[in-house]
Amino acid sequence: MSMQHFETQEGEFQLKPLSREGIQAALSKAEKYRLLNDPSMAESICLDILKIDPDNKDAAIVLLLALTDQFGNPGVHQAVKQAKELANGFKDDYNRLYYSGIIHERQGTNALNSGNPGSHFDAYEWYTEAMKYYEKSEAIQPQGNDDAILRWNTCTRIIAKHKLGPRPKDDFIPILE
Template structure:
């Protein structure tokens, strides 16, 4: 049996993109990622496919804690055509890392720092957002509410010293 990848047809890209979005919503980000790779193989600069690809990779981090896709995520973000999108999706990646850390007892202390970095991206994105696009504001508010609800605080100097001694 031939185990080579098959190219999709350019005419089917929109349908494939719909399928990738559907698999993300079904919590099957690996399949969404694969579909996006098929699209990007045909149209390497397809902005919609890049966005779904980035989100599918971050879904995998959020679900499994896998650290491996971060280099792929950074490469994909760099291919986004607008500075706004690059900053906004960098914020998404940082926020998802923070939210995953909240689920891990030993990493919970670092979640605050990632939320703060995400907030910095959202604040920057808000300043350059397209008209009538409040997605950065919505993400900002969600992060702030999570920090407040979880009572997250920056690590104290004592905590940082203790952690550096342990490693």
């Protein structure tokens, strides 16, 4: 296994690998750091887990969620790209669709909170796109798993609460002389 090296002003450092026996405890810590609103720490822990166990679905999910927690921060485009790559990498259709919905929903929340001109139209588009993913995942959800319904309902309530709607059509036709 190759080590990843990092250059700093003080010299070079390399990451230390986790033990396989420590994966479950590390995953628990990553979940706790997400709950403590420290998504970059959760992200780092999940990257360590996935370095040792690349097929660890739980670590991939926590990593995806930690990335979406960072959507309002600088560098959001890289976090979105990484989250989409993770979602597209899920082997089962339900998780691929459901977590794609999460990504779109979080982008809607980011747009809604940005306060940028026209961002309420962007938020509406992100939320409705998320709802399409949730509907698709609902159709194939595991028995007793209503997560997609809960997320769809949340998007519906946010749209209603903030009176979000589609972007108006631009009917402007320039007069040519």
